[in-house]
Amino acid sequence: MSVIKKVIVGLLIYLVFLLVLFPANVAVRFAPLPSDVMISGVSGSIWSGNIETLKVQQRQVEQVHWELSPWALLTGKIKVDLQVGSRATAVSGKGLITLSPSGISAQGLRFDAPDSFLIGNAKLPFRTEIQGEVSLLVENLEQGKPWCEQLSGKLFLNQTNVKNQFGNYPLGNIELGLSCVEGRVQLATDETKNQLGIKGTLQLDEGNTVKVAAKIKETNDQPEDMRKSLSMLGKRGADGYFPLEYQGRIPGM
Incomplete structure (x- = not known):
């Protein structure tokens, strides 16, 4: 050489x-x-x-x-x-x-944090304060338009307590399934995954907007303030559920 x-x-x-x-x-x-x-x-x-x-x-x-x-x-x-x-x-x-x-992808993702870390200095409506912890488990994520191409996982809201000018709402533990529907991140739950009598979906869309299509019924495990407030959501359906619907910007964003 x-x-x-x-x-x-x-x-x-x-x-x-x-x-x-x-x-x-x-x-x-x-x-x-x-x-x-x-x-x-x-x-x-x-x-x-x-x-x-x-x-x-x-x-x-x-x-x-x-x-x-x-x-x-x-x-x-x-x-x-x-x-x-x-x-x-x-x-x-x-x-x-x-x-x-082509974007971001993730496998075997886990994230745990208190609600205060996620909310930061954002001012929530009705002087709302949220306490608890969040656990995110993502098996697979592939970025797409507007948000995802593939998504599978779970989101756990642990020991969640919401307090605002209307009352105190200890919501307990809530489990939501994560999926991708037509490019939108979807969270879904039902009565087997929460103690609040809620079932339905939440979809995250472009521009920090969400669409909630769910319903809720009275249960013995609900906070008293929540049970008293259910009638404000609208007329109770024949199945005993009150409508729980919203479409617009994410509160506080």
Whole structure:
């Protein structure tokens, strides 16, 4: 092998090692981050790294770890095995996330957080306050128009309590199934998945709008304030249910 070839091979090997070992803190230092994003405690490389604290506006997560697949880059994709927090932190999550020219996809995604983390500083109507925890489980997600191409999973609203100017509503635990219907994210529930006598669907549409097509009946497990308020929803149907319908912007958005 000639000297020139040896130099070229040596440079290629050096560049490969440079990329593999490129410090994550250097990459973050030169990254054009928005002014409301704060990152501290960065370690590792761009391929396998850690962030102690990540703060976006008023929301903060801790113990962020990622593993970036170099082989996916060869196919024009960014594939990240991401983990956030632990059982000891308020917010935690994990999953395999892929970014490609066609959009975002995810497999085995899990996210747990208190309601306060999701609501942030949003002002809800009727001076509403919500307490509880949210658990999101996504088996498979493929981005599409307007929102999804494929979606399967579940959303759990745990120990949910709603308080507003009309009363106090301890809603308990609610399970909703996640699916994709004509490109729209749909959440569905029935009486076997909640103690509130609710069954129906909610669809997320473009422009932060939702469509609720559901109904509710009186149950012994409902909060008293809720039972007294059901007549405000409209006329009770022959099946004993009151209509629970809404179409418009997401409250607080």
